[in-house]
Amino acid sequence: MAKLVVRRTKALIGLAAASMVLAACGGSDDSSDGASDAGSEASSAGVAEAKKLVEGYRQDPTALTLPALTAKVPAGVKVTVISCKLPECLSAEPTYEEAAKALDWDLTITRSDLTPEAVSAAWTQALSDKPQSIISYSLVPDEVIKPQMEQADEEGINVILASTPLNVGDQGVDATVNASKVWAAGTATLTDWAIADSNGKAKAVVLYDGAYPLHVAAFEGAKARVEKLCPSCEIEGLKVQVTQVGKQIPGQVVSYLQKNPDITYVLSTQSAFVLGVGPAIKAAGLSAKVGTSWAQPTDLKAIKDGTQAAAVTLESLTGVWRMMDVAARFAGSGSAPAELLDPDSKVQVFDESNIDSADLENLWTVPDLAKTFTGAWSAAS
Structure with missing residues (x-):
């Protein structure tokens, strides 16, 4: 039988954040008529491309x-998430449990606070459990857990x-899922x-946490789309902190607007x-449209309710299955195809x-998700 253990870790010191706000502007300063016409044509073509992409x-x-x-994938393998x-x-945890049950594996999930101390402690505990694989989100700058x-x-x-x-x-990473290129692609799609x-x-x-290279990569992805498709558009960055989620961020955004x-x-x-x-913007009498990458059901409900305008969904649950699949392949044959070690979304x-x-x-999620992975695992038995 598969076994699940859920732990929680805490720490007292907050996460330090970078102090610089990245910003960019995509306007053109060339005042010549020819350059203006060329810029207008390029922008028009870019907008048409964006509309075509978004429709897809x-x-x-x-x-x-x-x-x-x-x-064949062995049973009884210990994995720590x-x-x-x-x-x-939190929304991904039931999927880890479903995958572990299908594999008949022993799964431990440790919920860490978003501080260097807590994440470091979670990793130390995971190592002491001697699992075959450790699956983790990049919760703090990875240098913190390098040892x-x-x-x-x-x-x-x-x-x-x-x-x-x-x-x-x-740093000994064997596989990644939803890494920098996927974050950049998600925000680029939202910008399109x-x-x-x-x-x-x-x-x-663009809201991002400047202390995290991953968020910076996502912001850069957004800027790149403006530079490519819409020189007449403008894009800036507003640094927020993951430790402020659901607290100061709405007020920070309203003040900025x-x-x-x-x-x-x-x-x-x-x-x-x-x-x-979205509700804070509406309450303040402002009209800016809100959209997010890595959308959750709450974002889709907000679109339905009219407090949010757009949501980009990516492979959150699929990423869970992908990571468990790579762990299964490592457990069975000791390796996995290169295309599965850093996949697109x-x-x-x-x-x-x-x-x-x-x-x-x-x-x-994508169609037939569980069936796709469990079918592949069963076929190898």
Whole structure:
């Protein structure tokens, strides 16, 4: 029988954040008529491309295809998941349990506070449990847990990280899911939506935590889309902190918008940052549209309720299955295909045009998700 243990870790000291707010502007200063005409044509073509892309993003995703396993997956394998207390972490835990049950594995989930001390303690505890694999989100700058990760590498414990700026091979990382390129792609998709929705007139601010390279990568992804598709659009960054989720962030955003009334879009690198932001903007009599990457069911409900305008869904639950799949392949044959060690993510955009087709109760995912992975595991037995 699969076994589940859930732990919680705490620490007293808050997470230090970087002090610099990154910002960018995509306007052109060239005043010549020829350059202006060329810029207008480029912007028009970019907006048309954004609209075409967004229309594709609105479509339902197709099921995954997986390479066959080359060896039987053993039962009774010990796996530790280092999770957190944010909605993005908590909503994934039942999927870890479902996957572990299908594999007949012993699963331990540790919920860590978002402080260096707590995450470090969670990793130390995980190492003491001697699992075959440690699966973890990048909850703090990865330098904080470098000693534990290197110890895992020395002891032959597989390290599989989600939402990390690290690459496979860095600090003993064996595989990544939803790493920097996926975060950048998610925010870029959201920016495409803002460009299309505004017909090339978007003035956006992106919420991100500057202390996390992953969030910075997501912000850079948004800036890159503006530079490519909409030189007439403008994009700035507003630094927030993960420790302020559901607390100071709504007021911080409202204050920013009051000082910058020309901002028409508030875009976020992750769902937690927009908790309460839409209602706060509405209560303040402001009209900026809110959208987020890594959307949760709460974001889809907010679109339905009219307090949010857009949501980009990515492979949150699929990422869980992907990580458990890589762990299964490591347990069976000791390796996994390169395409599974740092995969891309499917994506879907929801706004008022297709929100009626959205599942407002369950976390978004691709079709036949459990069947795809459990079928692959069973086929190898």
